[in-house]
Amino acid sequence: MLRRLLDLFRGKPVLISGASKLQEGMGKVVDLGDPLAGGRQVVLCRVEGKVYALDAACPHDGGRLIGGPLIDGKYAVCPLHNYHFDPKTGAPVRGVCSKAKTYSVAEANDTVEVRV
Numbered sequence: 001m002l003r004r005l006l007d008l009f010r011g012k013p014v015l016i017s018g019a020s021k022l023q024e025g026m027g028k029v030v031d032l033g034d035p036l037a038g039g040r041q042v043v044l045c046r047v048e049g050k051v052y053a054l055d056a057a058c059p060h061d062g063g064r065l066i067g068g069p070l071i072d073g074k075y076a077v078c079p080l081h082n083y084h085f086d087p088k089t090g091a092p093v094r095g096v097c098s099k100a101k102t103y104s105v106a107e108a109n110d111t112v113e114v115r116v
């Protein structure tokens with residue numbers, strides 16, 4: 001009961017294995033559930049050794065953030081208008097728009113737990 005109540009505030013945990021394969025300065029798009037049934041895509045980014053999760057939906061104009069090498073080894077990019085986002089905060093660092101949505105992440109034993 002208490003766990004369900006806490007999940008309402010913190011989000012439901014989703015476990016993603018293989019976290020150690022995500023190299024420094026890289027991003028990886030991960031599907032969390034079926035998009036037609038309320039699932040979403042996140043971009044896992046490893047910056048300064050830590051994993052961060054951004055919603056793949058770009059807050060600018062309907063584009064999608066992509067995986068692959070991060071700009072300057074630390075910023076996720078939306079290729080539609082080439083805006084860059086800081087995975088730590090979701091803040092745009094190139095371009096003017098609202099922040100990208102971020103999710104709480106915990107990493108342990110080659111597994112990432114994302115709270116959505």
Ligand code: FES
Nearest residue numbers: 058061063078081
């Ligand atoms: S829609 Fe993503 S930068 Fe414009």
